[in-house]
Amino acid sequence: xxxxxxxxxxxxxxxxxxxxxxxxxxxxxxxxxxxxxxxxxxxxxxxxxxxxxxxxxxxxxxxxxxxxxxxxxxxxxxxxxxxxxxxxxxxxxxxxxxxxxxxxxxxxxxxxxxxxxxxxxxxxxxxxxxxxxxxxxxxxxxxxxxxxxxxxxxxxxxxxxxxxxxxxxxxxxxxxxxxxxxxxxxxxxxxxxxxxxxxxxxxxxxxxxxxxxxxxxxxxxxxxxxxxxxxxxxxxxxxxxxxxxxxxxxxxxxxxxxxxxxxxxxxxxxxxxxxxxxxxxxxxxxxxxxxxxxxxxxxxxxxxx
Amino acid sequence: xxxxxxxxxxxxxxxxxxxxxxxxxxxxxxxxxxxxxxxxxxxxxxxxxxxxxxxxxxxxxxxxxxxxxxxxxxxxxxxxxxxxxxxxxxxxxx
Numbered sequence: 001x002x003x004x005x006x007x008x009x010x011x012x013x014x015x016x017x018x019x020x021x022x023x024x025x026x027x028x029x030x031x032x033x034x035x036x037x038x039x040x041x042x043x044x045x046x047x048x049x050x051x052x053x054x055x056x057x058x059x060x061x062x063x064x065x066x067x068x069x070x071x072x073x074x075x076x077x078x079x080x081x082x083x084x085x086x087x088x089x090x091x092x093x094x095x096x097x098x099x100x101x102x103x104x105x106x107x108x109x110x111x112x113x114x115x116x117x118x119x120x121x122x123x124x125x126x127x128x129x130x131x132x133x134x135x136x137x138x139x140x141x142x143x144x145x146x147x148x149x150x151x152x153x154x155x156x157x158x159x160x161x162x163x164x165x166x167x168x169x170x171x172x173x174x175x176x177x178x179x180x181x182x183x184x185x186x187x188x189x190x191x192x193x194x195x196x197x198x199x200x201x202x203x204x205x206x207x208x209x210x211x212x213x214x215x216x217x218x219x220x221x222x223x224x225x226x227x228x229x230x231x232x233x234x235x236x237x238x239x240x241x242x243x244x245x246x247x248x249x250x251x252x253x254x255x256x257x258x259x260x261x262x263x264x265x266x267x268x269x270x271x272x273x274x275x276x277x278x279x280x281x282x283x284x285x286x287x288x289x290x291x292x293x294x295x296x297x298x299x300x301x302x303x304x305x
Numbered sequence: 306x307x308x309x310x311x312x313x314x315x316x317x318x319x320x321x322x323x324x325x326x327x328x329x330x331x332x333x334x335x336x337x338x339x340x341x342x343x344x345x346x347x348x349x350x351x352x353x354x355x356x357x358x359x360x361x362x363x364x365x366x367x368x369x370x371x372x373x374x375x376x377x378x379x380x381x382x383x384x385x386x387x388x389x390x391x392x393x394x395x396x397x398x399x
Contacts, residue, residue: 008331012338016325019345025351031360038364043371047378054385062319183370196362210374217377
């Protein structure tokens with residue numbers, strides 16, 4: 001039962017695993033992380049993996065070598081990791097180094113310096129602006145690499161299903177038509193409300209792309225391309241990264257360190273708000289266009305027969 | 306009362322998980338994953354209420370969306386998958 005050769009079942013179980021992980025994050029009070037896990041792990045990843053399965057094969061080949069050596073390597077690594085956790089401080093231990101290094105400063109000075117109710121956004125976009133810039137660049141690079149490998153082609157006509165195609169279901173069409181504006185609105189809410197509640201650019205970009213992917217899935221393969229043409233996407237992705245970097249350049253030109261948003265306005269806290277909003281917008285645009293581009297690249301390819 | 310509801314939802318989640326593992330046909334697995342997702346939405350909403358943290362409702366909303374999109378994607382996958390990939394039981398249900 002543990003060894004599944006059916007990759008479709010693996011994809012479904014992977015989605016369930018992702019939902020479970022998000023439940024775990026929820027239990028740890030990490031709402032923002034649960035948000036990301038739900039949007040990326042359970043949502044868009046399932047769609048992308050199913051698109052890949054459509055292009056390759058549903059059944060995994062039998063491995064050519066015996067599983068003993070990988071099993072030994074994995075067991076030793078796992079045992080070493082478990083041994084290492086024995087020295088780690090207990091979960092939630094207030095004396096743990098992770099809680100003593102910079103966290104107290106973020107908690108005490110964050111509301112004064114950045115002035116945001118959601119501390120996660122303050123740390124992610126302002127204090128750790130460099131790291132987030134790097135993450136955005138990683139997404140950008142990964143997306144460009146996928147596009148170079150696959151390329152966005154003109155969609156191939158799919159073989160017409162025999163009967164009862166999904167695009168013909170009138171209930172589904174009406175429900176999806178009603179849902180898509182709400183999904184896009186929700187994505188904008190997540191984008192802009194990130195300062196106050198859970199959310200931010202990463203999650204909002206994924207949700208916005210999910211709305212268009214849903215449109216494409218229900219109404220046929222090239223509908224979304226009429227809304228957001230494929231040639232826009234690499235440019236949009238670059239625009240997002242440029243927006244993020246541009247905010248940093250502006251603060252550099254004002255004589256402050258790179259990505260110090262206090263330079264953006266006369267009032268430092270107001271400048272921080274503006275900077276975080278702009279930076280999150282850049283992240284959102286990049287994530288949205290890269291995910292949609294990968295989806296286009298996968299769905300536009302012809303199935304090998 | 307709240308605790309009882311949470312425990313009940315958790316038990317349903319385990320049952321759905323068992324069905325996802327055993328499921329003889331794809332439709333059982335799909336339905337199990339869908340039910341699991343719905344129960345997770347409920348669990349998050351209940352948990353958010355128990356911890357009185359309103360942000361959890363946003364997450365629950367997102368889960369409902371994700372679940373819906375996932376189900377549509379799976380159905381599309383079956384529609385487009387090549388005939389030789391479809392096993393006999395899929396044909397029977399159609």
